[in-house]
Amino acid sequence: MNRTLTSLWSLTIASTKMYFRxxxxxxxxxxxxxAFIGVFGLLSQSGTSSFTLDVTNHSxxxxxxxxxxxxxxxxxxxxxxxxEADGATQLGKGKADLQVIIPADFGQVDPATxxxxxxxxxxxYNAGKPQNGQAANLVLGxxxxxxxxxxxxxxxxxxxxxxxxxxxxxGTIDFLLPGILAMSIMQLGIFSVAFAFVSMKTTGMLRxxxxxxTHPLNFVVAQGxxxxxxxxLQVVLLTVLGVWFFGFHMLGNWLTFLLMAILGTLVFxxxxxxxxxxxxxxxxxxxxxxxxxxxxxxxSGIFFPRDAFPDWLKRITDFFPLTYLADAFRSxxxxxxxxxxxxxxxxxxVVWGLIMFAVAVKVFKWE
Amino acid sequence: MSQTTLLEVxxxxxxxxxxxxxxxxxxxxVKKGEVFGILGPNGAGKTTTLEMIExxxxxxxxxxxxxxxxxxxxxxxxxxxxxVQLQSSSFFPNLSLVELLRLFSDLxxxxxxxxxxxxxxxxxxxxxxxxxxxxxGQKQRFSIATTxxxxxxxxxxxxxxxxxxxxxxxxxxxxxxxxxxxxxxVIITTHYMEEAQVLCDRVAIMDEGQVIALDTPDxxxxxxxxxxFKPQTKVAPATLEDVFIDxxxxxxxx
Numbered sequence: 001m002n003r004t005l006t007s008l009w010s011l012t013i014a015s016t017k018m019y020f021r022x023x024x025x026x027x028x029x030x031x032x033x034x035a036f037i038g039v040f041g042l043l044s045q046s047g048t049s050s051f052t053l054d055v056t057n058h059s060x061x062x063x064x065x066x067x068x069x070x071x072x073x074x075x076x077x078x079x080x081x082x083x084e085a086d087g088a089t090q091l092g093k094g095k096a097d098l099q100v101i102i103p104a105d106f107g108q109v110d111p112a113t114x115x116x117x118x119x120x121x122x123x124x125y126n127a128g129k130p131q132n133g134q135a136a137n138l139v140l141g142x143x144x145x146x147x148x149x150x151x152x153x154x155x156x157x158x159x160x161x162x163x164x165x166x167x168x169x170x171g172t173i174d175f176l177l178p179g180i181l182a183m184s185i186m187q188l189g190i191f192s193v194a195f196a197f198v199s200m201k202t203t204g205m206l207r208x209x210x211x212x213x214t215h216p217l218n219f220v221v222a223q224g225x226x227x228x229x230x231x232x233l234q235v236v237l238l239t240v241l242g243v244w245f246f247g248f249h250m251l252g253n254w255l256t257f258l259l260m261a262i263l264g265t266l267v268f269x270x271x272x273x274x275x276x277x278x279x280x281x282x283x284x285x286x287x288x289x290x291x292x293x294x295x296x297x298x299x300s301g302i303f304f305p306r307d308a309f310p311d312w313l314k315r316i317t318d319f320f321p322l323t324y325l326a327d328a329f330r331s332x333x334x335x336x337x338x339x340x341x342x343x344x345x346x347x348x349x350v351v352w353g354l355i356m357f358a359v360a361v362k363v364f365k366w367e
Numbered sequence: 368m369s370q371t372t373l374l375e376v377x378x379x380x381x382x383x384x385x386x387x388x389x390x391x392x393x394x395x396x397v398k399k400g401e402v403f404g405i406l407g408p409n410g411a412g413k414t415t416t417l418e419m420i421e422x423x424x425x426x427x428x429x430x431x432x433x434x435x436x437x438x439x440x441x442x443x444x445x446x447x448x449x450x451v452q453l454q455s456s457s458f459f460p461n462l463s464l465v466e467l468l469r470l471f472s473d474l475x476x477x478x479x480x481x482x483x484x485x486x487x488x489x490x491x492x493x494x495x496x497x498x499x500x501x502x503x504g505q506k507q508r509f510s511i512a513t514t515x516x517x518x519x520x521x522x523x524x525x526x527x528x529x530x531x532x533x534x535x536x537x538x539x540x541x542x543x544x545x546x547x548x549x550x551x552x553v554i555i556t557t558h559y560m561e562e563a564q565v566l567c568d569r570v571a572i573m574d575e576g577q578v579i580a581l582d583t584p585d586x587x588x589x590x591x592x593x594x595x596f597k598p599q600t601k602v603a604p605a606t607l608e609d610v611f612i613d614x615x616x617x618x619x620x621x
Contacts, residue, residue, distance in 0.1 A: 003476035010473030014462060021461035203457035208513075210423055211451035213443045214474040 007214040011222035019226055025192055029230060033184040033238055040176045041246035051136040052078045054087035054096040063107030063147070070143050091124055098136040099124040116151055170334055173246045178329030179302035181238055185231050185261060186296060186322050189268020190275065190289050193223055197276035198285045206366060216366060224269050231265035232258060252332035256339045260332065264325040267349050270356025277364030296322035324348040373399040373521060373552050374420065379429035381415050389415040391576035392429065402543065402553040404567035406560070412576040413556040414454060417523050421451050434520055447475065450514025450522040458498045464509060465494045468516060475517040488512045488542060504535025504619065508542060521552040528562060533612055538619050540566055
């Protein structure tokens, strides 16, 4: 008993050291998911809708200048002052959403009546993206109406009172981060165990342990414990960074989140040990590991929701272990789901875990 | 040298699943404190015999008793008492020599002084290095160090000098003799005859899964000459290896 604990502890420490000294392993489990979240996080932030307006002002009047500066103050607009020809080209290339032309007589006072001449602001929008052009047109119409009111000094009958309210607006990052976490846990469970273990087999390290009074099963357990710790580290690190830098919303309980991470790591360790136990060398391990992970990577709703799938595919992918894990993470983070509300996902994962560990025991070969 | 028997091998057999008979009834005794050599060409069954004695491979029939313990019944009790160097020895990557030795001590739940052990095999300055940075001879010396962490009654060395240069080989012989001086029994396989002649108190020659001769090297040579054997070429007073060692010196080159 004493020896079992000593050797288990020592093997776990050794496995952890080996893991963190293996630069490519650290890169794949910690930095790659981080890079994924960084890239997608930035993409989704820049996706906040802003309209590009190319403005050509032919008029020199104060009123025309006021219109242009009013446009610049609208936070949803990005205003460029360009020549009419350039504006047309930009619109044609799809680089601008709306071309605005202020004619030369805009805001000029008619010397006969001493009143501002009636005139028009001309806009062109991209017919291929009508929603953008129309939305920009609407805002522009508001500004024009406001100026009209100022000029004609018509009394205001109806006004709008709009207030900003802070809400838990779920963004792209709230969909992506739980998915990428689940994916990282899968990769960690399957690949890092499969390859580390198979190389112990091929280099004869496992044989060397068999020559000592410590059963090599201790080494299997040590590898598993190390991966569990790394899985937890992954989840904490990525989630905290997501909250700090990318506005990830964690509505649920952190502990529940971590418990799901542990359960998920265990399930995918089952896959990893199946591959590691069955394969004789790396050449056998790689294709099997990919056969397990690839369909899940694309069909478990990690990068895009499964709603777009045909019904039959959705039914099948409902039962993928990665689907259970990603859905559970999303329910906790996005909806604040309590552990009792995750019964279906937990059951699915437990069943998968039991199946894979049974298979691993069945196919395991020490040599 | 004391005459008590440490290892008793009786009619040991190994038949693999595919029907191949690797070891066909091998018997021999190893005395406490001796260096016992198992010689033979590749495929003679040396490694399989060793692995059965070490408790690493199931015995088809026959028995091996180490220090009075039946290997087949108590493989773990035997493993606790012996040190094993495998033919293709490889170690965990990314760990230093000291870390590996401490890990091995823990696998036996022994508290060994890792640095002391490295000093014994002449690898003190390499304590922080990894196995992949070592030369062939250093690797084998380290591999032998890992067999000593539990202060074993016997160490099993499977072809420890294969692939080493003459200097490294001689250096390893010194190490084996040093281990023997401390009272540890050494069971060694090799296919270098002059190595067996230098190191071994007794040798068993194996071929095709059987022991075909067992005696001291001197007696075996004497028996051969008694049978009327005449060397085909005139025995040179020195060998090419003597020339090589004389010219390049005995110092290690790793």
